[in-house]
Amino acid sequence: MDPLAIIIAFSQLAAAIALLNGVNTAIGQGNVASTAIQAIARQPEVSGSIQSTMFIGLAMAETSGIYGLLISILMLFANPLIPLYLQYAVR
Amino acid sequence: MDFNIKNLWVLDIAGVEVWITETMMNTWIIMLLLTMLAVIVRVKLRTFKQVPTGFQNAIEAIIESFDNFVHNTVGDKFMYLGNWFFMVFTFVLISSLGGLFGLRPPTADWTTAFALALVTFGMIQVMGIIHRKGKYLKSFFEPYVIFFPLNFIGELARPISLSFRLFGNALAGVIFMSLIYGLIPIYLRFALPAALHFYFDLFSGVLQTYIFCVLSLTFISSASSAGAP
Amino acid sequence: MNVGTAFLLAAIPDGRVFGLDQQALISIGIQLFNAALLSAVLSYVLYKPVRKFLRNRTERINAQLGRAEGEMAKADELKLQYEQQLDNVEQERLEILEAAHRAAAEKGKQMLADAQSDAADTRARALTDIQAERERAQEEIRRQIIEVASMMAEKYVTQAMDAATQDRLFAETLAELEGAAWQE
Numbered sequence: 264m265d266p267l268a269i270i271i272a273f274s275q276l277a278a279a280i281a282l283l284n285g286v287n288t289a290i291g292q293g294n295v296a297s298t299a300i301q302a303i304a305r306q307p308e309v310s311g312s313i314q315s316t317m318f319i320g321l322a323m324a325e326t327s328g329i330y331g332l333l334i335s336i337l338m339l340f341a342n343p344l345i346p347l348y349l350q351y352a353v354r
Numbered sequence: 355m356d357f358n359i360k361n362l363w364v365l366d367i368a369g370v371e372v373w374i375t376e377t378m379m380n381t382w383i384i385m386l387l388l389t390m391l392a393v394i395v396r397v398k399l400r401t402f403k404q405v406p407t408g409f410q411n412a413i414e415a416i417i418e419s420f421d422n423f424v425h426n427t428v429g430d431k432f433m434y435l436g437n438w439f440f441m442v443f444t445f446v447l448i449s450s451l452g453g454l455f456g457l458r459p460p461t462a463d464w465t466t467a468f469a470l471a472l473v474t475f476g477m478i479q480v481m482g483i484i485h486r487k488g489k490y491l492k493s494f495f496e497p498y499v500i501f502f503p504l505n506f507i508g509e510l511a512r513p514i515s516l517s518f519r520l521f522g523n524a525l526a527g528v529i530f531m532s533l534i535y536g537l538i539p540i541y542l543r544f545a546l547p548a549a550l551h552f553y554f555d556l557f558s559g560v561l562q563t564y565i566f567c568v569l570s571l572t573f574i575s576s577a578s579s580a581g582a583p
Numbered sequence: 584m585n586v587g588t589a590f591l592l593a594a595i596p597d598g599r600v601f602g603l604d605q606q607a608l609i610s611i612g613i614q615l616f617n618a619a620l621l622s623a624v625l626s627y628v629l630y631k632p633v634r635k636f637l638r639n640r641t642e643r644i645n646a647q648l649g650r651a652e653g654e655m656a657k658a659d660e661l662k663l664q665y666e667q668q669l670d671n672v673e674q675e676r677l678e679i680l681e682a683a684h685r686a687a688a689e690k691g692k693q694m695l696a697d698a699q700s701d702a703a704d705t706r707a708r709a710l711t712d713i714q715a716e717r718e719r720a721q722e723e724i725r726r727q728i729i730e731v732a733s734m735m736a737e738k739y740v741t742q743a744m745d746a747a748t749q750d751r752l753f754a755e756t757l758a759e760l761e762g763a764a765w766q767e
Binding site: 357358359360361362363364365366370371372373375376377378381382385388389391392393395396399402404413414417418421436437438440441442444445460463464465466468469470472473525 | 596612617620622624628632
Protein backbone atom coordinates (compact mmCIF):
# COMPACT_ATOMS: atom_id res chain seq x y z
CA MET A 264 0.00 0.00 0.00
CA ASP A 265 1.11 3.52 -0.68
CA PRO A 266 2.65 4.93 2.52
CA LEU A 267 1.48 8.44 1.63
CA ALA A 268 -2.10 7.25 1.45
CA ILE A 269 -1.77 5.61 4.86
CA ILE A 270 -0.33 8.82 6.32
CA ILE A 271 -3.16 10.89 4.86
CA ALA A 272 -5.81 8.44 6.03
CA PHE A 273 -4.50 8.40 9.56
CA SER A 274 -4.22 12.17 9.52
CA GLN A 275 -7.91 12.37 8.67
CA LEU A 276 -8.69 9.95 11.49
CA ALA A 277 -6.55 12.01 13.88
CA ALA A 278 -8.43 15.15 12.84
CA ALA A 279 -11.75 13.45 13.55
CA ILE A 280 -10.57 12.21 16.94
CA ALA A 281 -9.24 15.65 17.83
CA LEU A 282 -12.62 17.13 17.06
CA LEU A 283 -14.23 14.68 19.49
CA ASN A 284 -13.30 16.95 22.39
CA GLY A 285 -16.07 19.16 21.09
CA VAL A 286 -18.36 16.84 23.09
CA ASN A 287 -16.82 17.91 26.38
CA THR A 288 -16.72 21.52 25.28
CA ALA A 289 -20.38 21.42 24.41
CA ILE A 290 -21.25 19.90 27.80
CA GLY A 291 -19.22 22.57 29.58
CA GLN A 292 -20.76 25.38 27.58
CA GLY A 293 -24.20 23.98 28.24
CA ASN A 294 -23.45 24.00 31.95
CA VAL A 295 -22.28 27.60 31.78
CA ALA A 296 -25.35 28.72 29.86
CA SER A 297 -27.82 26.83 32.07
CA THR A 298 -26.26 28.23 35.24
CA ALA A 299 -26.35 31.70 33.77
CA ILE A 300 -30.01 31.29 32.88
CA GLN A 301 -30.75 30.13 36.43
CA ALA A 302 -28.94 33.16 37.79
CA ILE A 303 -30.87 35.47 35.49
CA ALA A 304 -34.14 33.83 36.50
CA ARG A 305 -33.26 34.39 40.13
CA GLN A 306 -32.04 37.96 39.72
CA PRO A 307 -33.40 39.46 36.50
CA GLU A 308 -32.24 42.95 37.47
CA VAL A 309 -28.54 42.09 36.97
CA SER A 310 -29.08 40.15 33.74
CA GLY A 311 -26.76 42.50 31.83
CA SER A 312 -23.66 41.77 33.88
CA ILE A 313 -24.54 38.07 34.10
CA GLN A 314 -24.80 37.93 30.32
CA SER A 315 -21.43 39.53 29.70
CA THR A 316 -19.80 37.28 32.31
CA MET A 317 -21.52 34.31 30.68
CA PHE A 318 -20.06 35.22 27.29
CA ILE A 319 -16.58 35.43 28.77
CA GLY A 320 -17.12 32.10 30.49
CA LEU A 321 -18.37 30.54 27.28
CA ALA A 322 -15.32 31.80 25.43
CA MET A 323 -13.02 30.43 28.14
CA ALA A 324 -14.78 27.06 28.09
CA GLU A 325 -14.46 27.06 24.32
CA THR A 326 -10.66 27.17 24.55
CA SER A 327 -10.16 23.41 24.78
CA GLY A 328 -12.45 22.93 21.81
CA ILE A 329 -10.39 25.52 19.96
CA TYR A 330 -7.22 23.53 20.61
CA GLY A 331 -8.89 20.43 19.19
CA LEU A 332 -9.88 22.45 16.15
CA LEU A 333 -6.31 23.72 15.84
CA ILE A 334 -4.95 20.17 15.80
CA SER A 335 -7.51 18.97 13.29
CA ILE A 336 -6.85 21.94 11.02
CA LEU A 337 -3.12 21.21 11.25
CA MET A 338 -3.79 17.56 10.36
CA LEU A 339 -6.00 18.42 7.43
CA PHE A 340 -4.37 21.44 5.84
CA ALA A 341 -0.83 21.81 7.17
CA ASN A 342 0.15 18.24 7.97
CA PRO A 343 3.80 18.26 9.05
CA LEU A 344 4.11 14.50 8.41
CA ILE A 345 3.74 14.71 4.65
CA PRO A 346 6.81 16.91 4.01
CA LEU A 347 8.69 14.67 6.42
CA TYR A 348 7.68 11.58 4.45
CA LEU A 349 8.45 13.23 1.10
CA GLN A 350 11.89 14.22 2.35
CA TYR A 351 12.42 10.65 3.55
CA ALA A 352 11.14 9.10 0.31
CA VAL A 353 13.31 11.27 -1.92
CA ARG A 354 16.37 10.30 0.03
CA MET B 355 -16.35 22.83 -2.84
CA ASP B 356 -13.89 25.63 -2.94
CA PHE B 357 -12.91 27.05 0.37
CA ASN B 358 -9.24 27.63 -0.28
CA ILE B 359 -7.66 31.05 -0.05
CA LYS B 360 -6.85 31.78 -3.66
CA ASN B 361 -3.65 33.50 -4.64
CA LEU B 362 -4.29 36.40 -6.98
CA TRP B 363 -0.77 37.54 -7.80
CA VAL B 364 2.69 36.62 -6.75
CA LEU B 365 5.08 39.48 -6.23
CA ASP B 366 8.80 39.19 -6.14
CA ILE B 367 10.16 41.86 -3.81
CA ALA B 368 13.94 41.85 -3.52
CA GLY B 369 14.08 38.13 -4.10
CA VAL B 370 11.37 37.26 -1.63
CA GLU B 371 8.22 35.72 -3.02
CA VAL B 372 5.10 37.49 -1.72
CA TRP B 373 1.67 36.05 -2.36
CA ILE B 374 -1.11 38.54 -2.75
CA THR B 375 -4.06 36.46 -1.57
CA GLU B 376 -7.81 36.77 -1.73
CA THR B 377 -7.74 37.69 1.96
CA MET B 378 -5.68 40.79 1.32
CA MET B 379 -7.86 41.80 -1.59
CA ASN B 380 -11.00 41.46 0.54
CA THR B 381 -9.30 43.32 3.37
CA TRP B 382 -8.57 46.21 1.06
CA ILE B 383 -12.14 46.20 -0.22
CA ILE B 384 -13.43 46.37 3.36
CA MET B 385 -10.90 49.05 4.24
CA LEU B 386 -12.03 51.11 1.27
CA LEU B 387 -15.65 50.66 2.28
CA LEU B 388 -15.03 51.68 5.90
CA THR B 389 -12.86 54.62 4.91
CA MET B 390 -15.52 55.89 2.55
CA LEU B 391 -18.12 55.53 5.28
CA ALA B 392 -15.87 57.34 7.73
CA VAL B 393 -15.28 60.21 5.30
CA ILE B 394 -19.00 60.51 4.64
CA VAL B 395 -19.66 60.67 8.37
CA ARG B 396 -16.85 63.18 8.84
CA VAL B 397 -18.31 65.44 6.17
CA LYS B 398 -21.79 65.08 7.57
CA LEU B 399 -20.55 65.74 11.12
CA ARG B 400 -20.42 69.46 10.35
CA THR B 401 -24.15 69.47 9.75
CA PHE B 402 -24.94 67.34 12.77
CA LYS B 403 -27.66 68.82 14.87
CA GLN B 404 -28.33 68.99 18.58
CA VAL B 405 -31.23 66.60 18.33
CA PRO B 406 -30.21 63.62 16.19
CA THR B 407 -32.34 62.23 13.38
CA GLY B 408 -31.98 59.40 10.89
CA PHE B 409 -28.41 58.79 9.74
CA GLN B 410 -26.91 60.82 12.56
CA ASN B 411 -28.92 58.79 15.04
CA ALA B 412 -27.52 55.50 13.74
CA ILE B 413 -23.91 56.73 13.82
CA GLU B 414 -24.34 58.17 17.31
CA ALA B 415 -25.95 54.98 18.56
CA ILE B 416 -23.07 52.86 17.22
CA ILE B 417 -20.31 55.08 18.61
CA GLU B 418 -22.03 55.64 21.92
CA SER B 419 -22.84 51.99 22.54
CA PHE B 420 -19.27 51.05 21.64
CA ASP B 421 -18.00 53.73 24.00
CA ASN B 422 -20.17 52.39 26.79
CA PHE B 423 -19.02 48.86 26.03
CA VAL B 424 -15.33 49.84 26.34
CA HIS B 425 -16.09 51.87 29.43
CA ASN B 426 -17.90 48.99 31.12
CA THR B 427 -15.15 46.53 30.26
CA VAL B 428 -11.97 48.44 31.09
CA GLY B 429 -13.12 51.58 32.89
CA ASP B 430 -12.18 55.21 32.47
CA LYS B 431 -8.42 54.73 32.61
CA PHE B 432 -8.02 52.82 29.34
CA MET B 433 -10.51 54.65 27.14
CA TYR B 434 -7.75 55.26 24.57
CA LEU B 435 -7.77 51.53 23.79
CA GLY B 436 -11.09 52.25 22.15
CA ASN B 437 -9.30 53.71 19.13
CA TRP B 438 -7.79 50.34 18.20
CA PHE B 439 -10.71 48.20 19.26
CA PHE B 440 -13.20 50.33 17.37
CA MET B 441 -11.32 49.31 14.22
CA VAL B 442 -11.23 45.66 15.32
CA PHE B 443 -14.93 45.75 16.05
CA THR B 444 -16.04 47.33 12.78
CA PHE B 445 -13.55 45.40 10.66
CA VAL B 446 -14.39 41.95 12.04
CA LEU B 447 -18.09 42.73 11.98
CA ILE B 448 -18.08 43.96 8.38
CA SER B 449 -15.88 41.07 7.25
CA SER B 450 -18.30 38.60 8.86
CA LEU B 451 -21.22 40.32 7.17
CA GLY B 452 -19.27 40.28 3.91
CA GLY B 453 -20.00 36.56 3.77
CA LEU B 454 -23.57 37.52 2.92
CA PHE B 455 -22.37 39.05 -0.33
CA GLY B 456 -20.12 36.15 -1.28
CA LEU B 457 -16.98 37.89 -0.08
CA ARG B 458 -14.67 35.43 1.63
CA PRO B 459 -14.25 36.89 5.16
CA PRO B 460 -10.65 37.99 5.80
CA THR B 461 -11.05 36.59 9.32
CA ALA B 462 -11.41 33.13 7.76
CA ASP B 463 -7.69 33.39 7.13
CA TRP B 464 -5.58 32.60 10.16
CA THR B 465 -3.07 35.34 9.31
CA THR B 466 -5.66 38.11 9.76
CA ALA B 467 -6.96 36.70 13.02
CA PHE B 468 -3.44 36.18 14.31
CA ALA B 469 -2.38 39.69 13.32
CA LEU B 470 -5.24 41.09 15.42
CA ALA B 471 -4.52 38.71 18.30
CA LEU B 472 -0.83 39.57 18.14
CA VAL B 473 -1.63 43.22 18.76
CA THR B 474 -3.71 42.19 21.76
CA PHE B 475 -0.82 40.09 23.01
CA GLY B 476 1.59 43.01 22.60
CA MET B 477 -0.85 45.31 24.40
CA ILE B 478 -1.16 42.86 27.29
CA GLN B 479 2.61 42.74 27.79
CA VAL B 480 3.20 46.47 27.30
CA MET B 481 0.33 47.56 29.51
CA GLY B 482 1.31 45.05 32.19
CA ILE B 483 4.88 46.30 32.27
CA ILE B 484 3.90 49.98 32.14
CA HIS B 485 1.24 49.83 34.82
CA ARG B 486 2.57 47.17 37.17
CA LYS B 487 6.31 47.18 36.37
CA GLY B 488 8.15 44.48 38.34
CA LYS B 489 5.01 43.01 39.79
CA TYR B 490 3.83 41.99 36.34
CA LEU B 491 7.07 40.12 35.57
CA LYS B 492 6.97 38.59 39.02
CA SER B 493 3.49 37.24 38.36
CA PHE B 494 5.05 34.75 35.93
CA PHE B 495 6.85 33.09 38.84
CA GLU B 496 3.81 32.69 41.01
CA PRO B 497 2.94 30.83 43.11
CA TYR B 498 6.39 29.16 42.90
CA VAL B 499 9.39 29.63 40.66
CA ILE B 500 8.94 26.20 39.06
CA PHE B 501 5.61 27.33 37.66
CA PHE B 502 7.37 29.65 35.24
CA PRO B 503 7.18 27.34 32.16
CA LEU B 504 3.49 26.73 32.79
CA ASN B 505 2.72 30.44 33.13
CA PHE B 506 4.88 31.27 30.13
CA ILE B 507 3.15 28.73 27.88
CA GLY B 508 -0.22 29.89 29.20
CA GLU B 509 0.71 33.43 28.24
CA LEU B 510 1.81 32.33 24.76
CA ALA B 511 -1.39 30.33 24.34
CA ARG B 512 -3.49 33.45 24.69
CA PRO B 513 -3.02 34.95 21.22
CA ILE B 514 -3.21 31.46 19.71
CA SER B 515 -6.52 30.60 21.34
CA LEU B 516 -7.81 34.10 20.65
CA SER B 517 -6.93 33.92 16.96
CA PHE B 518 -8.08 30.33 16.49
CA ARG B 519 -11.39 31.11 18.12
CA LEU B 520 -12.10 33.79 15.54
CA PHE B 521 -10.52 31.90 12.66
CA GLY B 522 -12.18 28.59 13.53
CA ASN B 523 -15.65 30.09 13.66
CA ALA B 524 -15.24 32.04 10.44
CA LEU B 525 -13.63 29.07 8.64
CA ALA B 526 -16.38 26.74 9.88
CA GLY B 527 -18.90 29.11 8.34
CA VAL B 528 -17.01 29.26 5.05
CA ILE B 529 -16.52 25.47 4.81
CA PHE B 530 -20.09 24.74 5.78
CA MET B 531 -21.54 27.21 3.32
CA SER B 532 -19.37 26.01 0.45
CA LEU B 533 -20.28 22.39 1.24
CA ILE B 534 -23.98 23.29 1.25
CA TYR B 535 -23.66 25.21 -2.00
CA GLY B 536 -21.84 22.22 -3.51
CA LEU B 537 -24.44 19.74 -2.30
CA ILE B 538 -27.79 21.28 -3.14
CA PRO B 539 -29.08 21.58 -6.70
CA ILE B 540 -28.88 24.94 -8.34
CA TYR B 541 -32.63 25.72 -8.26
CA LEU B 542 -32.65 25.44 -4.43
CA ARG B 543 -29.84 27.91 -3.91
CA PHE B 544 -32.11 30.90 -3.45
CA ALA B 545 -34.07 30.15 -0.29
CA LEU B 546 -32.42 27.37 1.68
CA PRO B 547 -28.98 28.87 2.42
CA ALA B 548 -30.54 32.04 3.78
CA ALA B 549 -31.13 30.49 7.21
CA LEU B 550 -27.58 29.13 7.33
CA HIS B 551 -26.21 32.49 6.21
CA PHE B 552 -28.18 34.04 9.00
CA TYR B 553 -26.58 31.74 11.56
CA PHE B 554 -22.99 31.54 10.27
CA ASP B 555 -22.54 35.09 9.02
CA LEU B 556 -24.82 37.24 11.13
CA PHE B 557 -25.21 35.51 14.49
CA SER B 558 -21.83 33.82 14.76
CA GLY B 559 -20.05 36.80 13.24
CA VAL B 560 -21.54 39.31 15.67
CA LEU B 561 -20.98 36.98 18.63
CA GLN B 562 -17.36 36.27 17.74
CA THR B 563 -16.68 39.96 17.19
CA TYR B 564 -18.08 40.73 20.61
CA ILE B 565 -16.15 37.89 22.26
CA PHE B 566 -12.88 38.87 20.60
CA CYS B 567 -13.19 42.45 21.83
CA VAL B 568 -14.39 41.51 25.32
CA LEU B 569 -11.66 38.94 25.84
CA SER B 570 -8.92 41.24 24.57
CA LEU B 571 -10.06 44.13 26.74
CA THR B 572 -10.48 41.88 29.77
CA PHE B 573 -7.01 40.41 29.34
CA ILE B 574 -5.47 43.86 28.97
CA SER B 575 -7.27 45.42 31.90
CA SER B 576 -6.55 42.48 34.18
CA ALA B 577 -2.87 42.43 33.18
CA SER B 578 -2.51 46.14 33.89
CA SER B 579 -4.27 45.99 37.26
CA ALA B 580 -3.77 43.63 40.15
CA GLY B 581 -5.30 40.16 40.29
CA ALA B 582 -4.49 38.78 36.83
CA PRO B 583 -6.39 35.58 36.01
CA MET C 584 18.44 38.39 -8.63
CA ASN C 585 18.33 42.12 -9.01
CA VAL C 586 17.87 43.64 -5.59
CA GLY C 587 15.33 46.37 -4.91
CA THR C 588 12.85 45.53 -7.60
CA ALA C 589 9.33 44.18 -7.46
CA PHE C 590 7.61 42.41 -10.31
CA LEU C 591 4.83 39.97 -10.94
CA LEU C 592 5.63 36.33 -11.31
CA ALA C 593 3.83 34.35 -13.93
CA ALA C 594 3.42 31.13 -11.93
CA ILE C 595 0.68 31.40 -9.33
CA PRO C 596 0.67 28.63 -6.70
CA ASP C 597 -2.54 26.88 -5.69
CA GLY C 598 -4.65 28.28 -2.87
CA ARG C 599 -4.71 26.77 0.59
CA VAL C 600 -6.61 27.06 3.84
CA PHE C 601 -3.92 27.07 6.45
CA GLY C 602 -0.18 26.90 6.46
CA LEU C 603 2.72 27.71 8.71
CA ASP C 604 5.58 28.94 6.60
CA GLN C 605 7.27 32.07 5.35
CA GLN C 606 4.19 33.13 3.39
CA ALA C 607 2.08 33.02 6.56
CA LEU C 608 4.56 35.33 8.29
CA ILE C 609 4.54 37.72 5.35
CA SER C 610 0.74 37.65 5.30
CA ILE C 611 0.62 38.39 9.03
CA GLY C 612 2.92 41.35 8.48
CA ILE C 613 0.80 42.72 5.65
CA GLN C 614 -2.42 42.24 7.61
CA LEU C 615 -0.88 43.97 10.64
CA PHE C 616 0.02 46.92 8.45
CA ASN C 617 -3.49 46.97 6.98
CA ALA C 618 -5.05 46.83 10.42
CA ALA C 619 -2.85 49.63 11.75
CA LEU C 620 -3.64 51.79 8.73
CA LEU C 621 -7.36 51.16 9.02
CA SER C 622 -7.24 51.81 12.75
CA ALA C 623 -5.47 55.12 12.27
CA VAL C 624 -7.86 56.22 9.53
CA LEU C 625 -10.99 55.17 11.41
CA SER C 626 -9.97 56.66 14.72
CA TYR C 627 -8.90 60.00 13.23
CA VAL C 628 -11.69 60.37 10.73
CA LEU C 629 -14.63 58.72 12.43
CA TYR C 630 -14.22 57.71 16.04
CA LYS C 631 -12.53 60.67 17.66
CA PRO C 632 -14.52 63.48 16.01
CA VAL C 633 -17.84 61.80 16.70
CA ARG C 634 -16.80 61.12 20.29
CA LYS C 635 -15.72 64.72 20.66
CA PHE C 636 -19.01 65.88 19.22
CA LEU C 637 -20.94 63.65 21.60
CA ARG C 638 -18.91 64.74 24.59
CA ASN C 639 -19.27 68.41 23.70
CA ARG C 640 -22.97 67.99 23.44
CA THR C 641 -23.14 66.14 26.74
CA GLU C 642 -21.13 68.92 28.37
CA ARG C 643 -23.34 71.58 26.87
CA ILE C 644 -26.47 69.85 28.09
CA ASN C 645 -24.90 69.39 31.51
CA ALA C 646 -24.00 73.07 31.62
CA GLN C 647 -27.57 73.98 30.72
CA LEU C 648 -28.84 71.66 33.39
CA GLY C 649 -26.48 73.26 35.90
CA ARG C 650 -27.62 76.73 34.94
CA ALA C 651 -31.27 75.74 35.28
CA GLU C 652 -30.51 74.23 38.66
CA GLY C 653 -28.85 77.46 39.82
CA GLU C 654 -31.86 79.48 38.72
CA MET C 655 -34.11 77.05 40.50
CA ALA C 656 -32.09 77.50 43.70
CA LYS C 657 -32.31 81.26 43.34
CA ALA C 658 -36.06 81.12 42.89
CA ASP C 659 -36.35 78.86 45.90
CA GLU C 660 -34.39 81.35 47.97
CA LEU C 661 -36.64 84.18 46.83
CA LYS C 662 -39.69 82.14 47.66
CA LEU C 663 -38.33 81.46 51.14
CA GLN C 664 -37.70 85.14 51.64
CA TYR C 665 -41.24 86.06 50.63
CA GLU C 666 -42.66 83.43 52.87
CA GLN C 667 -40.67 84.82 55.75
CA GLN C 668 -41.96 88.29 54.99
CA LEU C 669 -45.49 86.98 54.93
CA ASP C 670 -44.90 85.39 58.30
CA ASN C 671 -43.60 88.69 59.64
CA VAL C 672 -46.68 90.51 58.41
CA GLU C 673 -48.92 88.07 60.20
CA GLN C 674 -46.99 88.51 63.41
CA GLU C 675 -47.13 92.26 63.13
CA ARG C 676 -50.86 92.13 62.64
CA LEU C 677 -51.22 90.00 65.74
CA GLU C 678 -49.05 92.40 67.71
CA ILE C 679 -51.04 95.43 66.64
CA LEU C 680 -54.28 93.69 67.48
CA GLU C 681 -53.03 92.76 70.89
CA ALA C 682 -51.78 96.24 71.59
CA ALA C 683 -55.14 97.66 70.62
CA HIS C 684 -56.90 95.18 72.84
CA ARG C 685 -54.65 96.07 75.71
CA ALA C 686 -55.13 99.80 75.23
CA ALA C 687 -58.88 99.42 75.02
CA ALA C 688 -58.98 97.35 78.18
CA GLU C 689 -56.85 99.89 80.00
CA LYS C 690 -59.01 102.76 78.90
CA GLY C 691 -62.13 100.96 79.96
CA LYS C 692 -60.63 100.29 83.34
CA GLN C 693 -59.64 103.92 83.65
CA MET C 694 -63.09 105.10 82.74
CA LEU C 695 -64.62 102.69 85.19
CA ALA C 696 -62.33 103.95 87.93
CA ASP C 697 -63.20 107.57 87.05
CA ALA C 698 -66.88 106.86 87.14
CA GLN C 699 -66.54 105.08 90.44
CA SER C 700 -64.63 107.97 92.00
CA ASP C 701 -67.21 110.41 90.59
CA ALA C 702 -70.00 108.41 92.09
CA ALA C 703 -68.20 108.29 95.42
CA ASP C 704 -67.73 112.06 95.33
CA THR C 705 -71.34 112.68 94.54
CA ARG C 706 -72.45 110.37 97.28
CA ALA C 707 -70.15 112.04 99.77
CA ARG C 708 -71.45 115.45 98.77
CA ALA C 709 -75.02 114.27 99.05
CA LEU C 710 -74.29 112.88 102.50
CA THR C 711 -72.78 116.21 103.55
CA ASP C 712 -75.80 118.06 102.18
CA ILE C 713 -78.17 115.82 104.04
CA GLN C 714 -76.26 116.39 107.26
CA ALA C 715 -76.31 120.14 106.77
CA GLU C 716 -80.04 120.05 105.99
CA ARG C 717 -80.76 118.05 109.04
CA GLU C 718 -78.77 120.39 111.22
CA ARG C 719 -80.55 123.30 109.70
CA ALA C 720 -83.96 121.65 110.37
CA GLN C 721 -83.01 120.95 113.99
CA GLU C 722 -81.93 124.51 114.45
CA GLU C 723 -85.20 125.76 112.98
CA ILE C 724 -87.33 123.47 115.09
CA ARG C 725 -85.49 124.54 118.19
CA ARG C 726 -86.01 128.15 117.33
CA GLN C 727 -89.71 127.56 116.70
CA ILE C 728 -90.04 125.69 120.01
CA ILE C 729 -88.27 128.56 121.73
CA GLU C 730 -90.62 131.00 120.01
CA VAL C 731 -93.73 129.02 120.96
CA ALA C 732 -92.50 128.62 124.53
CA SER C 733 -91.73 132.30 124.83
CA MET C 734 -95.15 133.16 123.38
CA MET C 735 -96.86 130.83 125.87
CA ALA C 736 -94.79 132.26 128.68
CA GLU C 737 -95.60 135.80 127.62
CA LYS C 738 -99.36 135.05 127.63
CA TYR C 739 -99.16 133.41 131.05
CA VAL C 740 -97.07 136.17 132.39
CA THR C 741 -99.41 138.87 131.20
CA GLN C 742 -102.39 137.11 132.82
CA ALA C 743 -101.13 136.08 136.24
CA MET C 744 -97.87 137.37 137.27
CA ASP C 745 -96.51 140.34 138.95
CA ALA C 746 -93.28 141.87 138.07
CA ALA C 747 -91.22 140.05 140.66
CA THR C 748 -92.57 136.60 139.87
CA GLN C 749 -92.22 137.35 136.23
CA ASP C 750 -88.63 138.09 136.54
CA ARG C 751 -88.03 134.96 138.63
CA LEU C 752 -89.95 132.71 136.29
CA PHE C 753 -88.30 134.18 133.26
CA ALA C 754 -84.92 133.50 134.66
CA GLU C 755 -85.91 129.94 135.64
CA THR C 756 -87.31 129.05 132.20
CA LEU C 757 -84.39 130.44 130.42
CA ALA C 758 -82.04 128.42 132.55
CA GLU C 759 -84.09 125.32 131.88
CA LEU C 760 -84.13 125.92 128.14
CA GLU C 761 -80.49 126.39 128.08
CA GLY C 762 -79.90 123.22 130.01
CA ALA C 763 -82.23 121.12 127.77
CA ALA C 764 -80.68 118.44 125.65
CA TRP C 765 -81.98 119.21 122.15
CA GLN C 766 -79.03 118.06 120.48
CA GLU C 767 -78.66 114.41 119.93
